[in-house]
Amino acid sequence: MTAKLPVPVTLTGRHIRLEPLERRHLADLWAAVGPDPEVWRWTMSLPPASEDELGRILDSRIAEAAAGECVYFAAVELAGGTAVGITGYHDFSAEDESVEIGGTLYARSVWRTAVNTEAKLLLLTHAFEDLGMGRVFWKTDALNERSRNAIQRLGAQFEGVLRRHRLRPTGTWRDSAYFSMLADEWPPAKSRLTDRLSRG
Numbered sequence: 092m093t094a095k096l097p098v099p100v101t102l103t104g105r106h107i108r109l110e111p112l113e114r115r116h117l118a119d120l121w122a123a124v125g126p127d128p129e130v131w132r133w134t135m136s137l138p139p140a141s142e143d144e145l146g147r148i149l150d151s152r153i154a155e156a157a158a159g160e161c162v163y164f165a166a167v168e169l170a171g172g173t174a175v176g177i178t179g180y181h182d183f184s185a186e187d188e189s190v191e192i193g194g195t196l197y198a199r200s201v202w203r204t205a206v207n208t209e210a211k212l213l214l215l216t217h218a219f220e221d222l223g224m225g226r227v228f229w230k231t232d233a234l235n236e237r238s239r240n241a242i243q244r245l246g247a248q249f250e251g252v253l254r255r256h257r258l259r260p261t262g263t264w265r266d267s268a269y270f271s272m273l274a275d276e277w278p279p280a281k282s283r284l285t286d287r288l289s290r291g
Contacts (some may be wrong), residue, residue: 094188094223096164097180102213105288106205109213112153112177117146119174120165121261123198130196133235135260152177152194163194167211168201175201178210180218188225190218191287202237205288211245212284219277226273232259233266242270246280 099111121142124130131138139145152163156179163179176197183190192214197207218224231238233252243249247270256267272280 094185094225095221096183096185096219097154097190097222099162100217102164102217103169104209104213106209107175107213108169109178109210110167110168111166112156112165112179114146114149114151114153116165116174117142118165119148119167120149120177121145123173123175123200124177126221127199129199133232133238134196137260144181152179152270161194164210166197166206168206175206176210178214180214188223189228190224190226191223191228192218193229207241208284208288212288215272215277215284216281219274224232224274226271228269228271230267230269233268235268239268239270245272246276246283247272248276 101111102109125142125145126138126140128138139148150169152161154165155161161179161183165174165177166176167174176195178195179193181191181193192211195207195210201207202289215227218227227247228250229242229247230253231242233239250269250271253267253269255264257265259265
């Protein structure tokens, strides 16, 4: 059976809620990720200099989602009700039963917390169990050790490096490291992620 394409939806866990990214999340996101150069290090040469500039970035992502090119979510902490990051589905194909998880930015304050673990658990559960995907994949700058380690902690398998894949905002060429998880690898990965959250 052919998989279903992702569409905007709200996914709720114990710690966070992933909801469709909207302009109303701007103030929270500016406070969370705003001008922090470390958050934007692998995305842009410089972080947004103002809330208005971040607003234009959000507008671009919202427009991509409206065109059906991707699905972006704001990650909202349930305890405080504030958005602390962005993540999404990209490069999806129902025919190939494949979807990428990417475009992820989180406030430094929630790095290595339950936020990213639960966000990935929600996205993976939805992709494999609701949409019927056979392959979920990630790509990141080959030099981004923090991202690579976070992806591998999910149980994803390293596939290799696509050399000279993309021009960085700095003008240098990026090699992209690819990782994936297949449907038959999901049940044990889900158990590990669920256990990690329960201990968190």
